[in-house]
Amino acid sequence: MDRGRATRSRRGTVGRWSTAQRRGIAIGVSVATVAGLAAVTWPALAGEDPPGSERTPAGPSQQIVDALARDLSLTPAQARARLEREQWARGTTQRLRSELGAGYGGTWLAADGNQLNVAVTDQAAAARVRAAGAEPKLVSRNARQLDTVKASLDRIADEATPDVAGWFVDVSNNRVVVRAQPGSEAAVQRFVRSSGAPANAVTVVPSTEAPVPLIDVRGGDPYLIDGRARCSIGFSVVGGFVTAGHCGAEGATTSSPDGVAQGVVSASSFPGDDWGVVETNDEWVPQPVVNDFDGGTIAVAGGQEAPVGSSICRFGSTTGARCGVVEALNATVVYPEGTVTGLTRTNVCAEPGDSGGSWMSGDQAQGVTSGGSGDCTVGGTTFFQPLTEILDVNQLTLVTTANAPGAPPADPPAATDPPAPTDPPAATEPPAATEPPATEPPAATEPPAASPPPGSECAEHKALKTATLGAGRRQVQPAGRYFRAGHGRQSGCLDGPAGANFDLILQKWSRGGWRTVAVSNGPTADEQISYSGSAGFYRYRVESRRGAGDYTLGFSVR
Structure with missing residues (x-):
């Protein structure tokens, strides 16, 4: 792991927590009392697969297909077709964002996942979108202008009251949406006006959401922080793994649930962001897989960001594999511990114990669970910290099926x-x-x-x-x-x-x-x-x- 990586995030100082913030986090962190939580597998000779095991096939894993079919009410064939279409949409989005420049206003998939819509500000950009096989939508504000409107709210985030749940860019309607407790809309409108954001670019929407960090965690594989608090691994990176920032401050030690020394938190940011990086010792080998909570793993092929409207699945130890769709990128969330911005908003449910866990769109890693509201009985909203920012800020390399450490040779030198x-x-x-x-x-x-x-x-x-x-x-x-x-x-x-x-x-x-x-x-x-x-x-x-x-x-x- 590069020890010379950046030590500051775009929105705050890494690892600097106030006493009040630490007190708020400590309320939700559980004390680990179970000595062994992870299952073991019986040894198999190298070059052989254990009885009943299957090699990871090409394309989306069966676990993703099954979870997606269940949560989006699809047949397995429809789920696979949607995943294939979304793979094309991710690549097309990335290319058009670069090609259109100032004419680009954002992308989103239709509710059924078939049509990729692209917001554009002129007819020339619309023609290029059609040529790429997507549907153009003329808008008045490009993506950079929308981000500027949202940034004006981010600058006064500390002035937000508990009536404000958060805000995000709604690319499909070419505006910024602020969610507020019902009955508080007038007060929240005053908050919006004080930001200086154009009135016609922001809409206040009543909402009962009250997001909190999902701190009582062991999603993905569990680990302990300083031998007490329990959190979960997000994704493997070269030299360690990434997870939620509210799990532990920089310098905290980590271990397995049964006490085997694992590593140290080398970077952490919360609030402002919600990411943490753990540098593991030589006994731990990061692998390009996610625990599917069904006795197997899901391979991680890359980290290409999914556009709004894409299907997405979350993996956490409390509620297992849960799927839904991406509702917004670059969302700001007002937690009791402070405001976190740059999160991705989804309609996937989660509960305490799922925090820090992995988010996948097809075989592409997306981020780590931050927090949310609701539960998996009545449904809810969950936010995750995008993986791309964690990798960029900390100069990390995601471990994927293309660069994973290989098995040892049969007769090493x-x-x-x-x-x-x-x-x-x-x-x-x-x-x-x-x-x-x-x-x-x-x-x-x-x-x-x-x-x-x-x-x-x-x-x-x-x-x-x-x-x-x-x-x-x-x-x-x-x-x-x-x-x-x-x-x-x-x-x-x-x-x-x-x-x-x-x-x-x-x-x-x-x-x-x-x-x-x-x-x-x-x-x-x-x-x-x-x-x-x-x-x-x-x-x-x-x-x-x-x-x-x-x-x-x-x-x-x-």
């Missing part, structure tokens, strides 16, 4: 193997210089797995390997390769020959090499390892300090 910690050799052992190089024997030289000898201490483990190890040699198990393991506790057991001294080493593939994460190096050939760690690729290494003979290795993931 010896140079990537750091030496395992060792005790001083006994007087009868040869000096270290006489030991053979740390190359792994090919899998073909490993004897096949067999039943452990009667009475073996390792028989209770599900995965068992038996082999013969020569004096001063080392072997990698299972079968010279590695296995996949989910987040959780791992146990390893080595039952070696009497009179020998074998060591047992657990390694994890991290950032291009094998890193030793646990070692058992007692004076005999019988060793035990217990290690709690994150999901990833692992392998065991058995080393002979003294002696040779048959051994049994058993290992499990709980």
Whole structure:
């Protein structure tokens, strides 16, 4: 992660919270009491898929299709057709925004997702829109002018009363909408006039919305802040992940729910914005996936922003996968802790516990949950912090299927193997210089797995390997390769020959090499390892300090 990244956001100082703001956040943060919340997966040999698993197919995942069909009352075929149309709309929007310049007034999809509408300020721009396959709509204000009107309200956001829920640019009606509690419209109109915004460019709409940050969270994969507050991972970036800013201030430490050290909050902004960045340690490998809360994951292919009217799905641990549509971009929300601007407004429901979680449009990452109003029983409005701003302000790279860290090679070069910690050799052992190089024997030289000898201490483990190890040699198990393991506790057991001294080493593939994460190096050939760690690729290494003979290795993931 680039430590030289920008340390200020466009709308405030990163990580600077007032006492009152921290007090407001603390009200909603829960204290974690459950030791283990994440499911683990049984190890599978590299190059094989665990029973019942499926490789991620091309195009939208089945989980997205199912959630979209459920929440938008579509058939699976209609959901897939909509997602394909929206993929085209995202690319067309990006291109037209650049090509039309001052003639561009915003884009939105029709309610059924089929027609892409583009606001334009002149006929020349309208002709280019038609040529691109979209429908032009002549308007009086371009996108920059609308943003200027909204910015005039943002400048006096601190003067907004609790009667104001927030405001956003309504591109389809070429105006800025301010939402106010019913009966307070006259007072809110005075607030609007004091901003200096043109009266004909702003509309005050009565609304019962009362957004609050969704703080009691573990959407996506859960993590702890300073061992107490529980939040959720948004998306993986190179070196860590992004999440909601109200989860923790800069410098806070993070860990897994069962206490495994994870990283530190390297940047945070709330209010003003609502984003946070966690820099993880070497034991955590960011992956391009989102927990689908249905026993699988959804691949992240990119981060292209979806236009207004696009379908979108939110993933959170309280309410699972929920879908709806994008209602507005660049919305301002007035929370009790302060005003946050630049959010995306949706009609997707959410509840406490969903904050910080991931938002996806098709296979494109969109942002992290900030807050909202309502719930998933009666429906509601939820806002998310767009991912593009988090990446831009902090100079981060989103981890996608195109740039994800790959699986380790079946036989990685010896140079990537750091030496395992060792005790001083006994007087009868040869000096270290006489030991053979740390190359792994090919899998073909490993004897096949067999039943452990009667009475073996390792028989209770599900995965068992038996082999013969020569004096001063080392072997990698299972079968010279590695296995996949989910987040959780791992146990390893080595039952070696009497009179020998074998060591047992657990390694994890991290950032291009094998890193030793646990070692058992007692004076005999019988060793035990217990290690709690994150999901990833692992392998065991058995080393002979003294002696040779048959051994049994058993290992499990709980």
